[in-house]
Amino acid sequence: AASTVDQLASLVKGFSLEEAQSKYPNCHPDTNPFDLYRAHLTNVLAGVTGVDAVIVYNALQWTTGLDKGDLILATPALRVKGKKPDELAREWVAAFPADDPLVEAPTVNGYFVQFFFKPLPLLKYTLPLIRAEGSEFGNNKSLGLVDPQDPSKGRKKIIIEFSSPNIAKPFHAGHLRSTIIGGFLANLYATAGWDVTRINYLGDWGKQYGLLALAFERYGDEEALERDPINHLFELYVKINQELSAEKEQIEAFKKDGKEDEAKKIADAGLDEQARQYFRKMTDGDASAVAQWRRFRDMSIVRYRETYSRLNIVFDSYSGESQVPEAAMEASAKRMEDLKITEESDGAQIVDFTKHVPGKEGKRLERPLVRKRDGTALYLTRDISELLGREEKYKFDKMIYVVASAQDLHLKQLFKIVELMGYKEIAAKCQHINFGLVLGMSTRKGTVKFLNDILRDVADKMHEVMRANEVKYQQVENPEAVADILGISAVMVQDMTGKRINNYTFDMDKMTSFEGDTGPYLQYAHARVCSIERRAGLSDADLASADTSLLNEPHAINIVRLLAQWPDVMQNTLKTLEPTTVLTYLFKMTHALSSSYDHLQVVGSEPELMKARMALYTSTRVVLANGMRLLGLSPVERM
Ligand code: ARG
Known part of the structure; x- marks a missing residue:
């Protein structure tokens, strides 16, 4: 990849990779196409505007859509005094050198300056880069280094x-x-x-695991446990909790009738007490x-x-x-006590945040318990x-x-x-x-939802959908396994579509559909490129020797512009920590792909064109797969 950049950098007079890397923060033109453009544009713009290069570098932003350019400069971000932003934008555009090797003549849009990358150099640079980097394309391994200048200092944990x-x-x-x-x-x-x-x-x-052990003593079935521990333990748990509620009701009823003695008899020897004692044995x-x-x-x-x-x-x-040692909790308790963070209330230990955190915030934090009256620890304590x-x-x-x-x-x-x-x-x-929250989640088999059941139900549904296309279905080697992957993709993509904080409705029909931005649609987009690759049957050498200058259709150019964004999308995702940042990008890509097929035919085109188009689609497949794997999906090759 480095040699590709050298080659390209040689197009830009005076551009040095080393200089860009040392001058600009986290700038890696050898792996991130946008970094090359940012560094190059900054070098030019620093001259045009007279503003410090690092300020210019950080002011170059992504656009909201390809129609707005590839990079954009908001003139106010350069903090130049004395002139109106739109005036500055016009001035800078006028002063921008004609015939830049990498970008078209910039345009003014309000107080923004828009830059469109020239297609040819972008193609020449991006496609070989993706081929060279493969599954590593977009990764930015240096971000996790303790000291980016000195890898020997290790990685952050x-x-x-x-x-x-x-x-x-x-x-x-x-x-x-x-x-x-x-x-x-x-x-x-x-x-x-x-x-x-x-x-x-x-x-x-906790006490509930004491209760579970009691349930096993009474109703446990070794064989059922071995066969399906998750469900068996859950059955026991449900059963014993029903008994526990009955017991509680009984106590209440006795109390209501004034039969305190009867109530006490149960309370002293009943299930709840036994569970408490059993859990005590566990903690001891x-x-x-x-x-x-x-x-x-x-x-x-x-x-x-x-x-x-x-x-x-x-x-x-x-x-x-269970893995939190009692001794550690005692040490924490002591420290909290010594520092007067905890106090006694009704024999229990609490933290009254109103005393430690001023104002509303202290109220909002409430007064949580950290030790019960009988000395047991709680969720928070642990x-x-x-x-x-x-x-x-x-x-x-x-x-x-x-x-x-x-x-x-x-x-x-x-x-x-x-x-x-x-x-x-x-x-x-x-x-x-x-x-x-996830709303409306229930399985066809019943109301209790274990992950396995959910995944099985969705996989069944996907299997049905696949079977609807008999011809294709016959070609899938292991349809059950593929249905399973598609089902998982359906569930995951629905979950990751919105912002994390939003609630969504678990909708089996919607998530398994091929209409709209769903998991199966994403998988389909990937599998379709794989299918073209199979039919074209070109070798790596064919793709490497492709003449990318043949890719001059707007559809091809838009795809490569999107491809070049991927490393930046990943870095942006590290800021948002939202899966939807990745997903939104992937769906933009799949839309660009699906609208391109009629215009960029591969199989049936003359050989050189076929090679060039295949090289473009293969890069797209690589980026799609990288994005899908990042989300935790397994891209399928046939479905
Ligand atoms: N087991 C908890 C629950 O199901 C979630 C644990 C979250 N993590 C933690 N450190 N408290 O509600």
């Missing part, structure tokens, strides 16, 4: 905690979204060169209680792993509430020690929690407590990535 379901409870929509978004963020940081650790923080501790490290619980946990993890792998996700660590434990273990540079916005308050409380404990820098490295 990021922890991404996501998915985090609760054992023996349904994997609900919140976990689904956390899994999808977290998997995407992990990929994103990895492509930016960060050292990523994926943690699944299981809900696997009772060997058989711990062993039983560990089996449930391990067996559940085996199944989770299988499901996650369908989504291309592998966790580095299955942590969880999170505090877990966070500090991770700092010690991983020495992370950044940590992201991917958790539903229903827990906004919880995470705010967590970060604030850690800050109050004197760990301001640690709290500052933590970020909550939240998301809205």
